[in-house]
Amino acid sequence: MPQVLLIFDPIQAGEGISRVGWLATVTQVLPPRLAIVEVDPDRLAAVRGIPGVVAMFEGSVPDTMRAQLNTTELLFAEAWAKNREPKKDRVGEGLSWDAEGFEPPDRKPDRKEDA
Numbered sequence: 001m002p003q004v005l006l007i008f009d010p011i012q013a014g015e016g017i018s019r020v021g022w023l024a025t026v027t028q029v030l031p032p033r034l035a036i037v038e039v040d041p042d043r044l045a046a047v048r049g050i051p052g053v054v055a056m057f058e059g060s061v062p063d064t065m066r067a068q069l070n071t072t073e074l075l076f077a078e079a080w081a082k083n084r085e086p087k088k089d090r091v092g093e094g095l096s097w098d099a100e101g102f103e104p105p106d107r108k109p110d111r112k113e114d115a
Contacts, residue, residue, distance in 0.1 A: 001025075001038045004047070005057045005080050007065065008033040012052025019050045030076045059084070 008016045013033045020026060023046055024039035033054075039047050048056050055065055060081040066074060095102050 002041060002044070002058055003027070003036060003038050003084070004044070005061065005077060006035045006037060006047070006053055007055040007057075007069075008035070008052045009054050016050055016052030020047055020053075023047050023050075028080075030073060034073055034076055036080055 006016075006020065010033045013031070017026060017029060017035050020035065020037055023043045024037040026035055026037050028036040037047070044056070047053065057065075061069075061077045066077070069077060
């Protein structure tokens with residue numbers, strides 16, 4: 001199920017978020033005008049058409065919209081977008097700390113306290 005970031009008109013945000021809840025699962029809200037929702041693909045257009053929805057994003061927020069957000073809203077939107085990025089492969093990902101051939105980070109000999 002796609003997750004989208006919604007930006008509301010501040011005057012209509014309360015009612016708009018309530019209406020979105022009829023069509024989608026509201027997972028996070030940053031009052032008064034940002035919300036993250038999970039919505040079925042066939043309901044995306046209906047959510048976009050709810051009165052008070054100014055913008056809907058499935059990926060990063062464009063610079064033109066970012067410029068309209070305050071510092072807290074921008075941080076919220078950036079954290080959401082960052083969370084959607086694919087995770088980087090890391091050495092030892094998924095292995096137990098005591099897996100054969102794997103040294104946990106606190107046991108590596110190149111650390112200053114071990115020298």
